[in-house]
Amino acid sequence: MKKIMFLPLLLCFFCALWHAGLSQNTAAGTPVPSRQLNKNILLVPLDGRPPCKQFVIDSGAIAGFNVTTPPSELQDYYSAPGDTAGMRKWLQENTPHNQAALISIDQLLYGGLLAAREKEATPAQQDDLVNFLRQLHADNPAVPLLAFSILPRQTPQDTIDGYQERKDLLAYSRLKGRQAAGLSIDEQELSRLESAISPESKEKYLAHFQENEELNKKLIALVKEGVLSKLVLGQDDGEEYSIPNIEKAHLKDYITSENLPTEKVILTHGADEIALTMLAAFQNEQTGFCPQIYLAYNHNKTPETVMPYMAIDNQETAREKIALIGGKETDNRENADYILYLSANDYEKDTVSSRRANVQELKNLTAEGQNIALVDLSKHFTAQETLLPLLLDSDYTLNTLTAYAGWNTASNAIGTAIASASLYTSAQQTAQSREEAMSIAASNIKFLHNRILEDYFYLKEDIDTINHTLKKAGYQNTADLDLEHNWRWANHMLQKSMQKHLAAYKQTRAVKNPAHFHTPQGDFTLWVSDLTIELSFPWPRTFEIYLESTPYIVAQ
CATH class of the missing domain: 3.40.50.2300 (Response regulator)
Structure with missing residues (x-):
């Protein structure tokens, strides 16, 4: 009996030694100075x-x-x-x-x-x-x-009241848009809408444009x-x-x-x-600096997919944002300053089944030393359509990502990822020393965790739970919270839930794995030894949060 119990105890002992060694290695590193x-x-x-x-x-x-x-x-x-x-x-x-x-x-x-x-x-x-x-x-x-x-x-101003009239104005706008584009439309429906909408509301709506x-x-x-x-x-x-x-x-x-x-x-x-x-x-x-950006997609349907609240597809959006920052799309993946990896999943079109292959592809690209800016979009704004949970499960070293974004519309997320990735790669090109390159990487890691914690953990998991809880308590309009009665309660729910996410997140290998960086000023390795967050609702609504992470980073 004693021999049977000895083996598990011995394993626990060696595991403890391994973790202690990892902690000592991390603690023995040099704290990275602020940018x-x-x-x-x-x-x-x-x-x-x-x-x-x-x-x-x-x-x-x-x-x-x-x-x-x-x-x-x-x-x-x-x-x-x-x-x-x-x-x-x-x-x-x-x-x-x-x-x-x-x-x-x-x-x-x-x-x-x-x-x-x-x-x-x-x-x-x-x-x-x-x-x-x-x-x-x-x-x-x-x-x-x-x-x-x-x-x-195109949504009518709030001062134009009445559900049906607002609905008619939206239908009118879509028909007029098709008509201006030279497409055939239902003329009878357009005439009906013009008669149904009051002259005052129509004039107010058009005068705005x-x-x-x-x-x-x-x-x-x-x-x-x-x-x-x-x-x-x-x-x-x-x-x-x-x-x-x-x-x-x-x-x-x-x-x-x-x-x-x-x-x-x-x-x-x-x-x-x-x-x-x-x-x-x-x-x-x-x-x-003219960043050379290689576009990669999680699925062959992704480039031509038009996401919610967008007028153009993902590929056109990406190219538009690349032009806006003064970058250039390249077909040469190996020499690109970074790869914009655009994932846009929709379970109704069965694109989610390729997610594990996508994660392996990201691992392979990282192993090759490629910088990756990951845009993690979801057609239905759900965690089940994103790549991040699979990256966490696979122990992918998140701190090696050049950027991450999955917030709101495709233009918001793609623009954020391209801009932050370009600021990072540009800064590394002009860094004057290895120490400065480390501080640049550390600043980038901070923004990276800000985006992951909000875009995934809050917007894909917590927001629906908080909204549902508020509505069960009788607060129907989560887009206009009563500061005196439920804003403090909503903040308490937010902080409790997000701190729980953080406690598990920062212990994952995906966060704790040492991240290796190759820069013109030299190679180095960074660890995130701890991670804290400060967060609240900046406005009396649940649509967005204020979140600032503080990663404690050491270098070797």
Whole structure:
């Protein structure tokens, strides 16, 4: 009996020794110093949500940018617009001390994205903004003003009330979009809709696009004058055929008629990720770096798949974002700066059955020394359609990933992955020492875990549970929480659940495995010895979270 018990005890003893050895090796490593931020840039964000502000700050740090944003008292807060006058004064005071200014026109004119969807700006108010930008440039001629503006989405403004009328306006928009594209439509249905929609609602709806078109033409003129160094026009929550696409076509024709270079005025799909992609483009322009990006897909259906809330397919979206950051698609995988591995699964089309093969492919690419930016999309926003759980099960070394994104729409996720991966690869090209290369990698690992913890653990697992719990308690509108009654409770649920995920996640081999890096400044190995998070709901709704991870990283 004693002999039978001895073997398990002996195994436990050696396991303990092995773990102790691993801990000693990790502890014996050198703590990686923080990234030095020696480049200053201003950001007037689209709104105060983390994707529009915090993502830019965290990703900018990878490339050494100190991204400064306006004080919180000037920022918008959910439905409360920002202080546009205060924001303009802040820009005037701070622009001289920075290398560039990333400016959301929607924030400067309306007070943020949500305000822009509802508020109107008169021609005089538009002209006042145009004159402000002219003066800002005149006062700071050496500081590039990089502006972005968002086309209205086709969803009717909240001030247009009535379920049926809003539904009719959406149907009307789709038919008008098809008609403008030269496609045949049901003319009787279009006539019925025009009769059913009240003249007041129709006029209000169409005037919103006309106002935005006139504003964007004035901004394009500022590019021609040299006031704006670059202008990016984004399309929020698009569809293939809609009235926003009519406005977009008008603007495209106007840009062509003004003979403006394609890199000066850019039309793109998406909104929240635009500031981050513009920062990556600015970094590439400053360093002369043109990232060579190889596109790989999890399934042969993925390139032509159109994901929810998108007007174009995945391949076109990726190519659009590559162009936006000043990169180039390459067919040479071995010499690519990184591989954009685009996974977009849909269980209804049986693409999920190839996931294990995809994981093995990622392992093989990593073993070859390839940098991989993984976009992990899900048609139904479910964990079962993503690659991450299989990567965890297979002990894939997550810290070797150059980027990860699976948040919200395809344009948001693809743009975020491409931009952060480009900031990282660009920074590593110009690092002055092996120690700096380590700090760049450590900053990248921080942003990597931010994205994994939010995009997978919260958005694919926790959000539905929290929403369901709130609704069971009688709170029907999880997009507009009552701060006095359920916001604290919702935060408690969020923190309890996410801390539970974190406790298991950081003990996986996928996180604890040593990550080996090959850089121009030399090779090194990094470990994540511990990982903590700070998180909360930034706005009174469950749609997004504020999450900042702190990985404790040591090097050998």
